[in-house]
Amino acid sequence: MIGYIIRRLLYAIPILIGVNLLTFALFFVVNSPEDMARMQLGVKRVTPEAIAKWKAERGYDKPLVYNGLKQGMARLTDTIFFKKSVRLFVLDFGAADDQRDIGYEIRTRMGPSLALALPVFLLGLAVNISFALMMAFFRASYLDFWGVVLCVAMMSISGLFYIIGGQYLISKLWHLVPISGYQGGLDAAKFVILPVMMGVISGVGSGARWYRTIFLEEIGKDYVRTARAKGLSEVTVLFGHVLKNAMIPILTGAVVVIPLLFMGSLISESFFGIPGLGSYTIDAIQAQDFAVVRSMVFIGSVLYILGLLLTDLSYTLVDPRIRLE
Amino acid sequence: MMPAPLSTDVLVWLLVAAVAMYFRHIGKHEHLAVPWRRVTHSASGMAALVVLLFFVLVGLLDSLHFRPRLESKDPEAQSAYSSEVLSVFDVVANPLRNRPEKTYSAPLATRAFAKELVELPDGKQMRVFPRLRYGGAHLKDEADRGRDVFVTCLRALALALVAWAAISSLIVLMVARRDGQRRGPAWSRVWRGETAVPWRTVLATLGILAAACFSAVALSANYHVFGTDKVGQDVLYLALKSIRTGLVIGTLTTLVTLPLGVMLGIAAGYFKGWADDVIQYVYTTLNSIPGVLLIAAAVLMMQVYVDTHPELFPTSAQRADLRLLFLCIILGLTNWTGVARLLRGEALKLRELEYIQAARAFGVGHLRIILRHILPNVMHLVLISLVMDFSGLVLAEAVLSYVGVGVDPSMTSFGTMINSARLEMAREPMVWWALAAAFVFMFLMVLSANLFADAVRDAFDPRVRTDFRPWRLRVPRPGKA
Numbered sequence: 001m002i003g004y005i006i007r008r009l010l011y012a013i014p015i016l017i018g019v020n021l022l023t024f025a026l027f028f029v030v031n032s033p034e035d036m037a038r039m040q041l042g043v044k045r046v047t048p049e050a051i052a053k054w055k056a057e058r059g060y061d062k063p064l065v066y067n068g069l070k071q072g073m074a075r076l077t078d079t080i081f082f083k084k085s086v087r088l089f090v091l092d093f094g095a096a097d098d099q100r101d102i103g104y105e106i107r108t109r110m111g112p113s114l115a116l117a118l119p120v121f122l123l124g125l126a127v128n129i130s131f132a133l134m135m136a137f138f139r140a141s142y143l144d145f146w147g148v149v150l151c152v153a154m155m156s157i158s159g160l161f162y163i164i165g166g167q168y169l170i171s172k173l174w175h176l177v178p179i180s181g182y183q184g185g186l187d188a189a190k191f192v193i194l195p196v197m198m199g200v201i202s203g204v205g206s207g208a209r210w211y212r213t214i215f216l217e218e219i220g221k222d223y224v225r226t227a228r229a230k231g232l233s234e235v236t237v238l239f240g241h242v243l244k245n246a247m248i249p250i251l252t253g254a255v256v257v258i259p260l261l262f263m264g265s266l267i268s269e270s271f272f273g274i275p276g277l278g279s280y281t282i283d284a285i286q287a288q289d290f291a292v293v294r295s296m297v298f299i300g301s302v303l304y305i306l307g308l309l310l311t312d313l314s315y316t317l318v319d320p321r322i323r324l325e
Numbered sequence: 326m327m328p329a330p331l332s333t334d335v336l337v338w339l340l341v342a343a344v345a346m347y348f349r350h351i352g353k354h355e356h357l358a359v360p361w362r363r364v365t366h367s368a369s370g371m372a373a374l375v376v377l378l379f380f381v382l383v384g385l386l387d388s389l390h391f392r393p394r395l396e397s398k399d400p401e402a403q404s405a406y407s408s409e410v411l412s413v414f415d416v417v418a419n420p421l422r423n424r425p426e427k428t429y430s431a432p433l434a435t436r437a438f439a440k441e442l443v444e445l446p447d448g449k450q451m452r453v454f455p456r457l458r459y460g461g462a463h464l465k466d467e468a469d470r471g472r473d474v475f476v477t478c479l480r481a482l483a484l485a486l487v488a489w490a491a492i493s494s495l496i497v498l499m500v501a502r503r504d505g506q507r508r509g510p511a512w513s514r515v516w517r518g519e520t521a522v523p524w525r526t527v528l529a530t531l532g533i534l535a536a537a538c539f540s541a542v543a544l545s546a547n548y549h550v551f552g553t554d555k556v557g558q559d560v561l562y563l564a565l566k567s568i569r570t571g572l573v574i575g576t577l578t579t580l581v582t583l584p585l586g587v588m589l590g591i592a593a594g595y596f597k598g599w600a601d602d603v604i605q606y607v608y609t610t611l612n613s614i615p616g617v618l619l620i621a622a623a624v625l626m627m628q629v630y631v632d633t634h635p636e637l638f639p640t641s642a643q644r645a646d647l648r649l650l651f652l653c654i655i656l657g658l659t660n661w662t663g664v665a666r667l668l669r670g671e672a673l674k675l676r677e678l679e680y681i682q683a684a685r686a687f688g689v690g691h692l693r694i695i696l697r698h699i700l701p702n703v704m705h706l707v708l709i710s711l712v713m714d715f716s717g718l719v720l721a722e723a724v725l726s727y728v729g730v731g732v733d734p735s736m737t738s739f740g741t742m743i744n745s746a747r748l749e750m751a752r753e754p755m756v757w758w759a760l761a762a763a764f765v766f767m768f769l770m771v772l773s774a775n776l777f778a779d780a781v782r783d784a785f786d787p788r789v790r791t792d793f794r795p796w797r798l799r800v801p802r803p804g805k806a
Binding site: 014015018019022023026027030031035036038039152153155156157158159160161164167168172260263266267281282285286288290293294296297300301304305 | 606607609610611612613614615617618619621622623625626628629630632633716720723724727728729730739743747750755760764767768771772775776779
């Protein structure tokens with residue numbers, strides 16, 4: 001088991017190198033730092049001195065991969081590639097283009113992001129599975145049919161409409177919760193409850209339908225018939241047998257996103273003014289702060305790979321037949 | 326006029342030609358036509374198809390761009406062309422396009438949404454809601470508006486009924502001709518929903534669609550059906566223009582997804598070994614980057630390129646169009662991994678089957694085996710994932726436009742409509758109609774795409790048949806086959 005984990009972690013290294021090279025190519029080779037500086041400072045009426053100053057302040061005034069002016073190792077280390085891309089591996093994110101420390105921002109913004117993303121994830125999972133189990137229990141009835149119709153209709157509505165509708169109905173019309181904003185501590189609940197609700201509702205359509213398919217596939221199997229033949233009640237069959245055996249496909253989809261919860265949600269954080277990593281990313285995209293976007297891409301891939309590993313480990317928990325060698 | 330095709334126009338029409346050729350090919354091969362025939366037997370799928378075809382029609386009309394000729398007094402002068410690029414749809418929808426108000430106005434309103442300072446005939450000034458320039462301008466007395474709208478709708482509905490009756494009788498005639506029946510029995514079979522192809526559902530959908538279209542057209546002659554936006558443009562026109570953007574994103578992306586996903590997926594599964602390792606590495610790497618961030622990074626980089634090379638993009642329409650095309654390519658580059666993974670698994674299974682072993686034993690080349698034996702046997706998976714992806718892409722466009730990495734802000738799309746409507750919601754009283762229009766059109770488009778995709782999936786992959794209709798179980802009455 002330990003050996004497996006170590007091997008998987010070693011596999012992650014080439015993937016992260018790939019991500020790193022890709023982002024490096026995307027951000028520095030396709031467009032030179034010069035182009036970025038000109039863009040940030042305004043395309044027209046920009047002096048070469050201003051560009052040089054902008055680049056020097058942010059450490060972009062170095063060669064891309066090979067610095068012939070330096071001696072020894074510095075030929076390789078005193079370059080944009082080493083300073084900006086390789087340093088990401090030790091989670092040294094450096095400063096954003098507006099000179100603020102990215103690492104500090106990430107640490108402080110992780111909390112609000114989790115406060116929103118974690119309840120959405122857990123509640124969403126519970127609601128989707130319950131709804132799907134209900135449809136599976138009443139399968140081939142009108143309840144099931146209209147449940148699926150509702151799911152298809154709900155997944156055809158853009159998530160943006162749920163958020164806008166929820167904000168209008170609950171905050172603006174009924175004045176139940178503030179329309180947006182955030183406070184630390186227990187006060188957070190008041191600000192988070194609406195985004196959590198909207199997050200769960202917008203996911204029900206596709207989620208419940210997907211789980212229903214999984215459950216129906218399991219219900220058709222032989223062991224279910226055996227269980228029924230033994231005289232077990234349908235409820236026992238559903239919860240004791242079907243749900244347990246459906247855990248593998250459920251975990252495949254669910255566990256992978258757990259680490260990514262730290263990244264927060266781009267859309268609802270920015271709509272509800274929650275100062276998490278999602279809104280940080282959106283602000284960076286809109287301000288064209290490439291340093292931040294680059295860091296977030298890297299963190300995102302690290303977390304995704306972690307999620308894949310966790311998924312495999314979680315299989316052993318729900319299915320004793322699976323052994324990781 | 327002078328044709329001025331945008332790059333996406335060309336690709337859209339190429340895609341139409343490819344689809345037409347595909348169906349021609351299918352028509353010649355019975356075994357390929359069978360699953361499609363099953364699609365036509367699905368009621369929800371056919372209803373969705375009718376709505377989708379309407380959207381596609383609007384989108385295709387909007388994909389024929391040209392530059393209109395400028396009127397010139399001197400007949401000898403060389404003909405000059407406007408720099409403005411119009412589409413055939415713009416010409417059709419001319420009354421919608423060319424009747425701007427000053428600013429916001431509610432649906433079917435006769436007066437503007439905001440008060441304005443008006444000079445009265447006796448020289449005094451007063452703040453009133455001014456009459457609109459076009460909306461309800463033909464009315465002498467505004468109190469008549471309700472009656473006028475009602476009468477216009479009634480007339481339109483009567484026309485719609487005539488048109489619908491004409492189409493219905495054509496379809497019944499067709500059914501009768503095909504089954505060698507007389508028209509009477511054919512009509513009653515259609516009416517009772519006993520035909521294999523659910524013509525009753527198709528006719529009902531057509532009827533609703535015709536009623537909505539005819540009323541909208543009739544009302545548009547004198548009113549703004551969905552009101553006007555901040556700069557006084559008709560919201561219905563904007564919503565109709567957004568259709569093309571959604572369709573282009575949903576379909577052109579496949580031009581990138583398909584070749585990459587199919588080739589790499591099959592290659593990985595068929596060759597195994599180092600080819601498999603390399604391809605798996607590439608798609609795991611691409612997959613591990615959060616999709617939105619990768620798209621954002623790529624679009625930002627393109628933005629820098631466009632901003633630093635303005636000389637390459639002469640007109641704003643071309644710039645917006647290239648950005649749309651680029652967005653499709655980026656979406657395709659991030660989306661192919663799903664298809665590739667699916668096909669890799671399938672190819673791994675297929676390569677061990679006897680008929681492929683036999684082909685290999687006979688010395689058939691790899692390329693030939695892939696093209697003749699593997700590709701045809703995974704085509705149904707490709708097709709299913711294609712239609713399933715469409716609605717997701719249309720939805721993604723709205724989110725990306727909100728994030729600021731979607732289509733060009735000057736291009737109308739559902740995303741840009743929602744984005745601007747978001748701020749209007751905060752106004753007091755609220756401007757809700759732009760959002761409502763975007764919602765209605767987007768919901769219809771995505772819903773019908775989802776339903777159609779389900780029908781296609783059910784027809785091509787019977788294993789995952791998930792939908793179940795209780796009324797299909799009715800015990801057949803005795804005496805009827």
